Amino acid sequence: MINYKYRPAIFSKPFLEFFKNKGISNLKRYNFIIDLDDGDLVSIKLISEILHVIESNINENYSYSELIFYIENRIRGFFEPLLTNSNSATERLAQFYACYQGKMASCDWILEETRTTLSLIAKRGEQKSHSKYDDIIILFLINKLINFDKYVEVSEVKFKLSFDRSYYSPHVRFFNNTSFSNGHVHVEIKKTKKEIDNNIKLYKPQSKPSLKSQIIAAANMIPLNELDVASLAFCLSMSTRSLQRLLKTNGLCPLQIVQLVKFNAAKRKLLANNGNIKKTVYECGFNDQRNLTRLFILHAGLTPKEWYKNLYNRPQLT
Structure with a gap:
């Protein structure tokens, strides 16, 4: 652990x-x-x-x-x-x-x-x-x-x-x-x-930190253009194989966590850029727009343009 x-x-x-x-x-x-x-x-x-x-x-x-x-x-x-x-x-x-x-x-x-x-x-x-x-x-x-x-x-x-x-x-x-x-x-x-x-008891037992929360926190410490499974393992002072084994044992997948963190970051960037796809692709460190599109379809079932329009009903930029 x-x-x-x-x-x-x-x-x-x-x-x-x-x-x-x-x-x-x-x-x-x-x-x-x-x-x-x-x-x-x-x-x-x-x-x-x-x-x-x-x-x-x-x-x-x-x-x-x-x-x-x-x-x-x-x-x-x-x-x-x-x-x-x-x-x-x-x-x-x-x-x-x-x-x-x-x-x-x-x-x-x-x-x-x-x-x-x-x-x-x-x-x-x-x-x-x-x-x-x-x-x-x-x-x-x-x-x-x-x-x-x-x-x-x-x-x-x-x-x-x-x-x-x-x-x-x-x-x-x-x-x-x-x-x-x-x-x-x-x-x-x-x-x-x-x-x-009335002898009122206020204390409630604390929640224990989850493994997924720890992994996401580590992933958030890595710039998007450097974030992958290998850099995540390095951040956690583990080998890539050890990280994969640990997460698999706990029903988690490191690649899915990396993609989730990237998706959340891409959503923030897209909103901050008022729907500008090209600027979001650049700021997220993607090689081309297709990578961003695949990420949105995987997690939202929509393209970035569709997600932005459906969420805020704002005009789209290219």
Whole structure:
């Protein structure tokens, strides 16, 4: 089996967007990630690589506060619609964890529940130059998600960060209820009186990462013009034959996954190009239009022109 950890692209794309707009070329090799949908899966290591580059480029012109403001609003905009029917901060935290851990991501996060509190814990290892960003973004994101003006009752919230305050300061202003040097990122919320009195249980077991999700996340890390079964196996640190055997044992086919990822990318490109077939063929790295047509017929039963017209009833370009 493999252990390829992943996260939604929404945790990486805003960084790439922000610094692309700032003209930082060090991250240019990852620009193809920007074309992914926010919910598409990518390697969890991608954010570490991006943050490492950012650490060497942050200065007085590109401040932490400017970066954090942009990032937290992009990520919050993605998660807010997913967190419905939550009347308390604890319900919102539990719902966030349920839709994120296992389904959207495979990371070292756990949810702990006592009779009076609910806590989200993001485990941390050794201190690295880029760790501050990951910690701070989790802190600010959770704070935004749980502080919702429709709450019936406001709960007491405590934030704990992994390392010493000096490691994060002076770039970011913290909340009054934040402590440091805890070894992990820790968000603890006191349950409402109703939840305590009625002994309401909020925790639900997390989903386990699926093999298919891991393979798709790896495929999304490869530029389209380089994506094939061999490059996918290399990305997973496996031989092509080993990957084929593993997937066959689990009822999967690597070629089908590669084609699916290419099809999803081709759909996004076609929409972004307003139905322009020739431009989409070029941007997807296909040798000719016939390859794009075969891909659409295989997965949609329609040619690219037919798919575009049927979906949006828009005028077609050639």
